[in-house]
Amino acid sequence: MISPVMPTYARAPLSFVEGEGPWLKTDSGETYLDMGAGIAVSALGHAHPRLVAALEGQARRLWHTSNLYQIPNQEDLARLLVDHTFADTVFFTNSGTEAMECAVKMARKYFSAKGQPERYRMVTFSGSFHGRTLGMISAAGSEKLVKGFGPMLEGFDHVPFGDHEALKAAIGPETAAIIIEPVLGEGGIKPVPKQCMQGLRDLCDEHGLLLICDEIQCGMGRTGKLFAHEWSGITPDIMAVAKGIGGGFPLGACLATEEAASGMTAGTHGTTYGGNPLACAVGAEVMRVMLEDGFLDRVRQISGRMRQGLEGLVASHPDVFESVRGEGLMLGLVCKAPNADVINAGYAEHLLTVPAAENVIRILPPLNLTDAEVDEALHRLDRAATRVEAGA
Numbered sequence: 001m002i003s004p005v006m007p008t009y010a011r012a013p014l015s016f017v018e019g020e021g022p023w024l025k026t027d028s029g030e031t032y033l034d035m036g037a038g039i040a041v042s043a044l045g046h047a048h049p050r051l052v053a054a055l056e057g058q059a060r061r062l063w064h065t066s067n068l069y070q071i072p073n074q075e076d077l078a079r080l081l082v083d084h085t086f087a088d089t090v091f092f093t094n095s096g097t098e099a100m101e102c103a104v105k106m107a108r109k110y111f112s113a114k115g116q117p118e119r120y121r122m123v124t125f126s127g128s129f130h131g132r133t134l135g136m137i138s139a140a141g142s143e144k145l146v147k148g149f150g151p152m153l154e155g156f157d158h159v160p161f162g163d164h165e166a167l168k169a170a171i172g173p174e175t176a177a178i179i180i181e182p183v184l185g186e187g188g189i190k191p192v193p194k195q196c197m198q199g200l201r202d203l204c205d206e207h208g209l210l211l212i213c214d215e216i217q218c219g220m221g222r223t224g225k226l227f228a229h230e231w232s233g234i235t236p237d238i239m240a241v242a243k244g245i246g247g248g249f250p251l252g253a254c255l256a257t258e259e260a261a262s263g264m265t266a267g268t269h270g271t272t273y274g275g276n277p278l279a280c281a282v283g284a285e286v287m288r289v290m291l292e293d294g295f296l297d298r299v300r301q302i303s304g305r306m307r308q309g310l311e312g313l314v315a316s317h318p319d320v321f322e323s324v325r326g327e328g329l330m331l332g333l334v335c336k337a338p339n340a341d342v343i344n345a346g347y348a349e350h351l352l353t354v355p356a357a358e359n360v361i362r363i364l365p366p367l368n369l370t371d372a373e374v375d376e377a378l379h380r381l382d383r384a385a386t387r388v389e390a391g392a
């Protein structure tokens with residue numbers, strides 16, 4: 001008999017009911033160390049006092065009015081994002097995939113409004129992930145995502161990750177944009193090299209294309225910069241953000257330059273919930289915490305400690321781990337043993353990590369870990385690897 005909750009996930013038999021910082025407590029009172037942060041969402045850990053206060057304060061005043069009216073919290077958060085990024089303007093959504101939908105619609109509208117409606121195609125990369133709407137599974141195009149859900153939305157040209165020749169060949173008179181995750185998340189924690197980000201920017205400029213960055217996973221301080229593209233010194237025209245932006249409250253955003261957003265006039269796009277007062281109260285507080293002096297420096301510092309520790313584990317468990325990759329606190333341990341075995345051994349050590357493609361386990365902790373918590377995570381991972389070696 002089908003479960004009341006639709007069985008689209010193979011869930012671990014763990015039920016968490018409380019959290020504090022990087023710690024989670026199960027319904028039977030056991031404590032786990034969370035190195036997944038709900039897939040890079042709980043960027044400030046669980047129940048951060050400032051986020052709780054922002055949410056509670058707003059909950060007592062007003063929950064929802066709709067985008068028929070001005071929403072002061074939305075304006076506040078949009079201003080914070082605009083002041084600290086390349087962007088001039090922001091559309092708020094409830095999720096990452098909706099932020100990407102907005103990005104793709106905006107790019108199509110841009111060319112259509114300029115009298116070039118034939119320019120609607122977008123180049124995307126194998127191994128990328130942009131969410132689960134029909135549009136975004138069409139964009140990513142992997143067999144695993146699209147199987148049985150056809151026909152797909154037309155207009156995406158998929159090229160192998162890192163194949164420069166295929167990329168150039170895919171650009172034609174109908175191309176509107178290139179879509180890239182600066183660090184592939186689901187695809188296995190693969191940073192796009194800085195010079196390749198620059199190369200993508202140059203290609204876009206040369207052909208008059210828009211560059212769309214999907215920073216849903218790698219953005220919001222995750223890599224040690226507010227946004228991952230900043231490492232390469234280039235800026236996109238459009239950027240999708242979600243996950244960490246709400247610190248656990250559902251929120252996404254599509255940021256753009258004034259030029260890229262020039263087709264998005266009143267009535268062209270909308271959402272009932274997107275950017276609602278509760279979500280934006282929390283989102284603005286997340287931004288304020290991350291913008292404080294030293295926050296991103298500290299992320300880089302912790303990530304150095306974490307990375308060094310992980311390199312040590314690769315050296316001491318060569319049959320379990322192969323290598324470490326990633327940027328900041330978006331780290332991937334490429335496994336030799338099946339990644340599911342390592343993750344399950346982690347559960348036995350009360351440690352949470354997240355799988356990704358290419359037999360990787362993701363280390364995506366809250367960004368405000370202490371050194372002691374980093375060391376504790378490394379100890380647990382060490383013991384988990386020993387379990388895997390013992391075949392337990």
Ligand SMILES: *Cc1c(COP(=O)(O)O)cnc(C)c1O
Nearest residue numbers: 095096097129130131185216217
């Ligand atoms: C998680 C993710 C998405 C989808 O976000 P949802 O909130 O699940 O819709 C899109 N792109 C990337 C890179 C992601 O990591």
